[in-house]
Amino acid sequence: xxxxxxxxxxxxxxxxxxxxxxxxxxxxxxxxxELFDTVQVYxxxxxxxxxxxxxVTAMEKKLIGCPVCIEHKKYSRNALLFNLGLVCDARTxxxxxxxxxKKLSGYLTTxxxxxxxxxxxxxxxxxxxxxxxxxxELNATGACTLPIDESNTINLKLIEQRRDPLIVQEYDVxxxxxxxxxxxxxxxxLTTQQILAYVDGFRHIQKISAEADVELNLVRIAVxxxxxxxxxxxxxxxxxxxxxxxxxxxxxxxxxxxxxxxxLSYVTKQGQKRACLRDVFQLYCGLTPGTTVRDLCSxxxxxxxxxxxxxxxxxxxxxxxxxxxxxxxxxxxxDERSRPPRLYTGCHSYDEICCxxxxxxxxxxxxxxxxPNIIVCWK
Amino acid sequence: MYIHxxxxxxxxxxxxxxxxxxxxxxxxxEKTSPISVILVTSGSRGxxxxxxxxFQRVADCTSSLxxxxxxxxxxxxxxxxxxxxxxxxxEQTPLTDEQLVAGFSDIILATILATKxxxxxxxxxxxxDNVRFVGHPTLLQHPHTxxxxxxxxxxxxxxxxxxxxxxxxxxxxxxDPSVISCMHNLSRRIAIALQHxxxxxQYLTRxxxxxxxxxxEVTNMTETDGxxxxxxxxxxPKCKLxxxxxxxxxxxxxxxxxxxxxxxWLEVSFCxxxxxxxxxxxxVPPEALERSLKAIRPYHALLLLDSEKALLAQLPLDCSPxxxxxxxxxxxxxxxxxxxQDADLNLLQIFxxxxxxxxxxxxxxxxxxxxxxxYMLSPHANISLYSPLAEAFGQxxxxxxxxxxxxxxxxxxxxxxxxxxxxxxxxxxxxxxxVVWMLQRRLLIQLHTYVCLLVPPSxxxxxLLRDEELPLVARVGxxxxxxxxxxxxxxxxxxxxxxxxxxxxxxxxxxxLPGGDSPLNRRMTETLLAxxxxxxxxxxxxxxxxxxxxxxRMFARLLHYFRGHHHLEEIMYNENMRRSQLKTLFDKFRSxxxxxxxxxxxxxxxxxxxx
Numbered sequence: 001x002x003x004x005x006x007x008x009x010x011x012x013x014x015x016x017x018x019x020x021x022x023x024x025x026x027x028x029x030x031x032x033x034e035l036f037d038t039v040q041v042y043x044x045x046x047x048x049x050x051x052x053x054x055x056v057t058a059m060e061k062k063l064i065g066c067p068v069c070i071e072h073k074k075y076s077r078n079a080l081l082f083n084l085g086l087v088c089d090a091r092t093x094x095x096x097x098x099x100x101x102k103k104l105s106g107y108l109t110t111x112x113x114x115x116x117x118x119x120x121x122x123x124x125x126x127x128x129x130x131x132x133x134x135x136x137e138l139n140a141t142g143a144c145t146l147p148i149d150e151s152n153t154i155n156l157k158l159i160e161q162r163r164d165p166l167i168v169q170e171y172d173v174x175x176x177x178x179x180x181x182x183x184x185x186x187x188x189x190l191t192t193q194q195i196l197a198y199v200d201g202f203r204h205i206q207k208i209s210a211e212a213d214v215e216l217n218l219v220r221i222a223v224x225x226x227x228x229x230x231x232x233x234x235x236x237x238x239x240x241x242x243x244x245x246x247x248x249x250x251x252x253x254x255x256x257x258x259x260x261x262x263x264l265s266y267v268t269k270q271g272q273k274r275a276c277l278r279d280v281f282q283l284y285c286g287l288t289p290g291t292t293v294r295d296l297c298s299x300x301x302x303x304x305x306x307x308x309x310x311x312x313x314x315x316x317x318x319x320x321x322x323x324x325x326x327x328x329x330x331x332x333x334x335d336e337r338s339r340p341p342r343l344y345t346g347c348h349s350y351d352e353i354c355c356x357x358x359x360x361x362x363x364x365x366x367x368x369x370x371x372p373n374i375i376v377c378w379k
Numbered sequence: 380m381y382i383h384x385x386x387x388x389x390x391x392x393x394x395x396x397x398x399x400x401x402x403x404x405x406x407x408x409e410k411t412s413p414i415s416v417i418l419v420t421s422g423s424r425g426x427x428x429x430x431x432x433x434f435q436r437v438a439d440c441t442s443s444l445x446x447x448x449x450x451x452x453x454x455x456x457x458x459x460x461x462x463x464x465x466x467x468x469x470e471q472t473p474l475t476d477e478q479l480v481a482g483f484s485d486i487i488l489a490t491i492l493a494t495k496x497x498x499x500x501x502x503x504x505x506x507x508d509n510v511r512f513v514g515h516p517t518l519l520q521h522p523h524t525x526x527x528x529x530x531x532x533x534x535x536x537x538x539x540x541x542x543x544x545x546x547x548x549x550x551x552x553x554x555d556p557s558v559i560s561c562m563h564n565l566s567r568r569i570a571i572a573l574q575h576x577x578x579x580x581q582y583l584t585r586x587x588x589x590x591x592x593x594x595x596e597v598t599n600m601t602e603t604d605g606x607x608x609x610x611x612x613x614x615x616p617k618c619k620l621x622x623x624x625x626x627x628x629x630x631x632x633x634x635x636x637x638x639x640x641x642x643x644w645l646e647v648s649f650c651x652x653x654x655x656x657x658x659x660x661x662x663v664p665p666e667a668l669e670r671s672l673k674a675i676r677p678y679h680a681l682l683l684l685d686s687e688k689a690l691l692a693q694l695p696l697d698c699s700p701x702x703x704x705x706x707x708x709x710x711x712x713x714x715x716x717x718x719x720q721d722a723d724l725n726l727l728q729i730f731x732x733x734x735x736x737x738x739x740x741x742x743x744x745x746x747x748x749x750x751x752x753x754y755m756l757s758p759h760a761n762i763s764l765y766s767p768l769a770e771a772f773g774q775x776x777x778x779x780x781x782x783x784x785x786x787x788x789x790x791x792x793x794x795x796x797x798x799x800x801x802x803x804x805x806x807x808x809x810x811x812x813x814v815v816w817m818l819q820r821r822l823l824i825q826l827h828t829y830v831c832l833l834v835p836p837s838x839x840x841x842x843l844l845r846d847e848e849l850p851l852v853a854r855v856g857x858x859x860x861x862x863x864x865x866x867x868x869x870x871x872x873x874x875x876x877x878x879x880x881x882x883x884x885x886x887x888x889x890x891x892l893p894g895g896d897s898p899l900n901r902r903m904t905e906t907l908l909a910x911x912x913x914x915x916x917x918x919x920x921x922x923x924x925x926x927x928x929x930x931x932r933m934f935a936r937l938l939h940y941f942r943g944h945h946h947l948e949e950i951m952y953n954e955n956m957r958r959s960q961l962k963t964l965f966d967k968f969r970s971x972x973x974x975x976x977x978x979x980x981x982x983x984x985x986x987x988x989x990x
Contacts, residue, residue: 038495042505048487055506058498248980251943254831278833278973285975289755289790323758330764330782346762346782375782378789379756 175201655740827946924967
């Protein structure tokens, strides 16, 4: 709501003698004569622009409206033209308000067609208190439910726009960003409910699909949906043979007190005293290319006493403090007659290959180590 | 909402061989390209659309007879591909951008884009459904006065009728705000040039007349012959301005670099950073670029992305000689300070020119190449066997393949280690060239060592997070070692620093103070350590190495670097110390220091896109 604060709601129409004018606006006098003169061509528009969402920026203000035209012989000039719009500051992001404007224009059109709500001078006056309520409630809570008459109610809600999510691969591991119990499970769809128990931050998509007995693509879609709403984030499969390294963000553990507190409580072993910052930071910094998690645990055995290393890695990945180094095999030389490599092209990681072929890491390692034509890149 | 593909089979994924392996985001190329460019004017003859590109389909041509409501999503029933061979230079997608704008007739565009004069001189932004129009309407003269120049040499002098004009770009509505800003910038630049030429020789009026004449001609022809034509196609060969606008549009859609010569006289140049700075399929936002540029230091180096010759050939004739000198003198092994000396320019100029080259995508900032540099494969590097990079590498360095070279950098490798060739046939100089080649293509990142002071907690309550465990940064005032481009040469931020040692670029504090265990030094050390807690101080003083006053003094002096934000090379530069000195110090005090290696976040922008 802070982002899309509505400064004013206005109702504009084409008066048969006076032409385009603002009939009502809340708060009063917000739109100056000057401003309206400048933008009226975008408010009461030519036929070609009717029913389109129009946002115009002028004089430090943004006006969003949807011009409506209802043609009928009963109207003077044979048509009724009006536009119920919103005004915001020019710097506001207004994408979330657009569906609201569109819906409002739809409501008013229906009301006019059903009962002449707007063309009737008496009922038109009801618009003013309606607009006041709308302004207040949308700014306060982002939602508004307002009965207009016996048969019509306005229901509006500001919906936040989110970024498109990543494509979810079968070797990705979904992990909840907050405690699982935080969510009301009955609100989610059936597929998601079925897989929720298996989303533990360690099972990857393929495994969840097998264990929950849900088709792979459905699991993918369900997780992608959770990703869209920020309920889960994706990390990679955990194995003790994995290799990680630090990113510049690891310093946030030192700089940011809230990250520190969150991290230490997340990674401490169950039932143990809280791990200390120094140990945890040393562990993260001990992750370097060439060092496996197993190596880390044996090298820093004292530090790892109060720390659950799996959750340590999980937290580090979720917050971007560390990143996984994946292995990519590339077949650099081959016989002219043999087929071109399908998976050993540098585009598919071990995670992916093992998932697709069912091989274990060890098996894949053995197979590739003995092949002189294949080199492995880590990144 | 998002759209997902439901075909996850291997066949489909074979296509990913040819794309960036890390590109799991939806392609955003369309969001940074304009859909259309439109020129409108307003004058005594009313509002007119002079030119638009790409052309509409013939069937959509403005027809004053039908005023049907056109949905921008309505597909034309006579076919779904634009017939114009030169109307479109990009691939079609099911819902084409052209169709979004094609739904608007010339007349309606003229009405909505040619604004009132009080909107002139400012950014114009209008969004209609899924299309966003951005421009900079420019006033040519006061609407109520018409000036006639008595000294005008042109033969036939008419009363000028044009009051204002606007070059408008149509974009997809979900374009990034920084892209919209850039397009507005370009519109403004073109407007300035046109305004100038109009005042000088009525260039715009003349071109407008030509355009309108062709439009009238074609309309007449349509009415008599009945064969519809696009007037804009006829305008192109006759009007230089139309060709310029088409060129601007085409360039924006492809390279992102626009260079026009309005009236063959005034140059308008512009670059869209979103097209130029693309790493791993994502664009680098200009604000991030600017932030990085402000943070570069004199010890950084400028690495040109083109060869010196190619770059010099791209410069205009009247370019600054300083720029030429810089390009000729710069090298990957020279830092900016040295470059300033060699090119005989002051450091501020070097910074400005370097920033300019980086902005235009002609160079990147790196740490100067030297033996001790440690490089590793970038997480965003394309290591595919079939990538165009692999091919280019094979051509540049015959007999070698890129994946094998990249595999060597799977573990961090210093330049000196890399130069001990396992394979004797490779020459050392060529190895360096390979590294430079890989850096230019963002395949490698450089790792630096960062140090953080973390004292083992006291025995009483080791697990709790008390105030004493607050990192140093919260207690010691942050001293930002800022760069000249911010016009402040290493200005200290706290008055404490003024009395002790201020890092400046050309002198080192180390040598100024008398050596040995003088009372002055001891007091200084004490003051420096005073910012620590009692517990921390105790632990440090108990370290065997702390018994040596020299070592302790050095440690105390460098204390403010031990927050994990300054890498080894920066400390070396600021304090004029040798790498071995620092490494020895770290080793001596290792019980209270935690060391880690990662890329420098300031310049890693050039290797990895922002999350």
